[in-house]
Amino acid sequence: MKSDQLTRYFLILVFVLVPVTVSAELKPDRMGDVKTLPEQYPSQWILVHDVAFNHMFDGKTIVMDATADTIADQFKGMFNSSLVGQLAQGTVRPEIYVAETFYSRGTRGTRTDVLTIYDKSTLSPIDEVDLGNNSRALTLPLKYAVQLIDDEKLLLVYNFSPAMSVSVVDIRQRELLNVVALPGCAPIYPTGQRGFSALCGEGAIFTVQLDADGQVKSTVRSEAFFDVDADPLFAKPAIANGIGYFPSYAGDIVPIDLRDDKPIVGERWSMTDDETAGWRPGGVAIADADANGIIYMLMHPGGGDGSHSNPGLEVWAFDPVSKERLARHELKLPAISMALTRDTENPLLVVTNVEMQIDVYAAKSGEFLRTLADFGGETPLLLLGAK
Amino acid sequence: MNWIDKLVEKHSRDVAQRTSRRGFFGKLAGVLTASAVALPLLPVARGGGHQAAMPKDTGDPTSCDYWRYCAIDGFLCSCCGGSQNSCPPGTQMSPITWIGTCLNPDDDTSYIISYNDCCGKSSCGACLCMREEGDRPLYRPQLSNDYNWCLGTDSQAYHCTVALVLGTALDK
Numbered sequence: 001m002k003s004d005q006l007t008r009y010f011l012i013l014v015f016v017l018v019p020v021t022v023s024a025e026l027k028p029d030r031m032g033d034v035k036t037l038p039e040q041y042p043s044q045w046i047l048v049h050d051v052a053f054n055h056m057f058d059g060k061t062i063v064m065d066a067t068a069d070t071i072a073d074q075f076k077g078m079f080n081s082s083l084v085g086q087l088a089q090g091t092v093r094p095e096i097y098v099a100e101t102f103y104s105r106g107t108r109g110t111r112t113d114v115l116t117i118y119d120k121s122t123l124s125p126i127d128e129v130d131l132g133n134n135s136r137a138l139t140l141p142l143k144y145a146v147q148l149i150d151d152e153k154l155l156l157v158y159n160f161s162p163a164m165s166v167s168v169v170d171i172r173q174r175e176l177l178n179v180v181a182l183p184g185c186a187p188i189y190p191t192g193q194r195g196f197s198a199l200c201g202e203g204a205i206f207t208v209q210l211d212a213d214g215q216v217k218s219t220v221r222s223e224a225f226f227d228v229d230a231d232p233l234f235a236k237p238a239i240a241n242g243i244g245y246f247p248s249y250a251g252d253i254v255p256i257d258l259r260d261d262k263p264i265v266g267e268r269w270s271m272t273d274d275e276t277a278g279w280r281p282g283g284v285a286i287a288d289a290d291a292n293g294i295i296y297m298l299m300h301p302g303g304g305d306g307s308h309s310n311p312g313l314e315v316w317a318f319d320p321v322s323k324e325r326l327a328r329h330e331l332k333l334p335a336i337s338m339a340l341t342r343d344t345e346n347p348l349l350v351v352t353n354v355e356m357q358i359d360v361y362a363a364k365s366g367e368f369l370r371t372l373a374d375f376g377g378e379t380p381l382l383l384l385g386a387k
Numbered sequence: 388m389n390w391i392d393k394l395v396e397k398h399s400r401d402v403a404q405r406t407s408r409r410g411f412f413g414k415l416a417g418v419l420t421a422s423a424v425a426l427p428l429l430p431v432a433r434g435g436g437h438q439a440a441m442p443k444d445t446g447d448p449t450s451c452d453y454w455r456y457c458a459i460d461g462f463l464c465s466c467c468g469g470s471q472n473s474c475p476p477g478t479q480m481s482p483i484t485w486i487g488t489c490l491n492p493d494d495d496t497s498y499i500i501s502y503n504d505c506c507g508k509s510s511c512g513a514c515l516c517m518r519e520e521g522d523r524p525l526y527r528p529q530l531s532n533d534y535n536w537c538l539g540t541d542s543q544a545y546h547c548t549v550a551l552v553l554g555t556a557l558d559k
Binding site for chain 2: 054055056057103109137139140160162186198199200201228232235305307308309
């Protein structure tokens, strides 16, 4: 009996152990799996546009989750852009549009400007439009260099050769339709149903309305309404509910209503008071709006001639309708660029700090939440809330 | 890291010069050093006479503080195998430029400075310098340093920037 019992125990042990041993072995991985992203990005994701200032033919944009605490959860994917690419995000179609420039021999040879169309889900280039005249503006990354208008039927690209113009692309047909001259004006602010505006060298705003084929239907140039020598407007407004809030070098805001075919310049007001005299907007990307219509400005103290690119020490939030300053958020480190996520409940304020890392704050409270670091970025000069 | 260092350094230096005595002593030291270079202190060397009448252009062209760079934004060609007025080997100077108006501390005269980009190779990467005096947004391009001004060149690849004296400004 004793021997039988031992045998029984042994057999039970074998039955128990064998499956364990088998399940501990790794199954061979399937080769060729590639991850994909959702067609609409979550509301707290951001795009980090790294111009790669020291090697500009190798620029890139990284898709990141600003709520995540580890690099594995933060870094969702990336796509490239060559020689200071400029981009726009689609929402009607799950696409991202990147205007970029290539040379046939790397830094030399034949120039080709193209609009590359990326699939938001696969981050793969799925199509391109030859921009033809090879004159797209090569500027620091700018939100308003490539814009979608007319319910995303048309796409506009700002050109500088140094003649200033705008290329009009039928983005559904992937076809270049027209190049519109912009006499002394830059860059592109969507205006009305199928038009755009630009600020001009004499302190005016110039507006073009297009027909469905991308041809010029009408143009209008305003009287000069700001002094470019004394206190120019930044070409980088925060646009909320169709109104562009243009900061001036000295810290005023000029609202311009861009909802109708002809823009309406509103009353100028100051962001500063006696207590904050001398504070000015400054940096690379200095203004943005959240999905609730609150505008945010990157501000530095002791401003003066030449300080408009200085890093900001604080971000100020305003209700642009009441002109009330809602908050002053002190930054952990000075920052050169700033953007808001599109989340309506708890929007996040993301900034590129002077160490070229991304600091994340709660936009309402200003509470510092985390730093996105070591994601392979070098010069992430433009941040965008993902769509 | 160069970008960051210079950005922070430039910002810190501006603040320091505005707010502390270091700025005064720094400038004084700069003037003394410059004088020593331009006018040797040995009495025997002063006999030349003609030298004293020549316009002076002192300062360190590899330094972001050099007077000609008051509205520059880019890599200094002086650190890239070129100089303040010549491009590095193998590059091509853009004939189309933005300008600044900079005060030469040696003769207290304001000069129109042409910032010509040197083009055809990728970024030099040395001595990044951002100074924005008189810089204006993209819609006033002749005063805007946010553009890549490699225009009219074979390639728009940006390498570095020189600062050429075009002439004196109408008013100081």
